[in-house]
Structure formats: structure tokens, C-alpha cells
Amino acid sequence: MxxxxxxLQEDTHFLVLRLLQDNPEMSQRELAAAVGVSVGGMHYVLTAMIEKGLVKLGNFTAAQDKRRYAxxxxxxxxxxxxxxxxxxxxRKMEEYNALKAxxxxxxxxIDIDAELSPDGR
Incomplete structure (x- = not known):
């Protein structure tokens, strides 16, 4: 189980990977705001992803500030x-099915209560 x-960690990794696939130039601050974690937490997540070989760090050449990374x-x-x-x-389909049920x-x-109600409401 x-x-x-x-x-929660997997959801965070999912969101980060999804955001980075579309926007590799996003800063740690922008990623943190989009995912809803602290900048320090985002730094930790990105460092772990780099160490696992999921993300590669490179310079963002189009940026004026050459300290920016992609x-x-x-x-x-x-x-x-x-x-x-x-x-x-x-997981979301399971949640959806449970909610639908x-x-x-x-x-x-509500239908049963309405039939039993004296005023029919």
C-alpha cells in the first residue's frame, strides 16, 4: 500500500516533469509557485531528479542572465x-469512480427522502 x-511526492514529481517537458526554462521559483512547494523544496526535488538521471541541467542560452538554467x-x-x-x-480514475458512486x-x-416527505420536496 x-x-x-x-x-504526494509522486504527484509533485509528476507536476515538475510535466512542467519541465513543456517549459525547460522555468526557474526554481516559478516551478515552486506552480507546484505549491517552497523554493528550497523545489531545489531538493530538482537535485534528486538530476541525481536520478531524470533531468539534465544546462544553461538557458536565450536568457540575458547567464546564471539561468534549463x-x-x-x-x-x-x-x-x-x-x-x-x-x-x-489513482484519479479510482477517485472519480468512488466519487461517482x-x-x-x-x-x-434525495429521491427517497422526497417521496417520503409530506410536502413532496
Whole structure:
């Protein structure tokens, strides 16, 4: 069974990989704001991804500030993003199905309550 913390970490990695695939020039600050973590936390995530070989760090040549970096997904990073996407989608489908079942039960309960109500509401 996957812990809530592990799911949260995987969701963070999923979002970061997804954002970087489309916007490799995003800064750590921009990524942190988009994902909803601290800049220090984002630095930790990116460092771990670089060490795992998921992301490659390079200079962002179009930037005036040559200290800016581009975070490019490696082949391994693209494969990991695909695997995480599959797990993320499966988890969200389970959540959707559970929510839909709950909505169906509540809708039936409302219908039953309306039939039993003296004023028909």
C-alpha cells in the first residue's frame, strides 16, 4: 500500500516533469509557485531528479542572465513521466469512480427522502 506521503511526492514529481517537458526554462521559483512547494523544496526535488538521471541541467542560452538554467528531461525522465502519468491517471480514475458512486447513492437518497416527505420536496 502506498502511503499518502509517497503519493504526494509522486504527484509533485509528476507536476515538475510535466512542467519541465513543456517549459525547460522555468526557474526554481516559478516551478515552486506552480507546484505549491517552497523554493528550497523545489531545489531538493530538482537535485534528486538530476541525481536520478531524470533531468539534465544546462544553461538557458536565450536568457540575458547567464546564471539561468534549463532543466531538460532525459530519455529516462520521459519514461519516468510516462510511468508516473499512468499511476496518477489510475489513482484519479479510482477517485472519480468512488466519487461517482457516492453521488449516485446521495441522489437516490434525495429521491427517497422526497417521496417520503409530506410536502413532496
Amino acid at each position: 502506498t502511503s499518502k506521503r509517497t503519493k 532543466y531538460t528531461l532525459t530519455r529516462k525522465g520521459v519514461a519516468e513521466k510516462t510511468a508516473i502519468t499512468r499511476r496518477f491517471l489510475a 457516492e453521488i449516485d447513492v446521495l441522489t437516490q437518497q
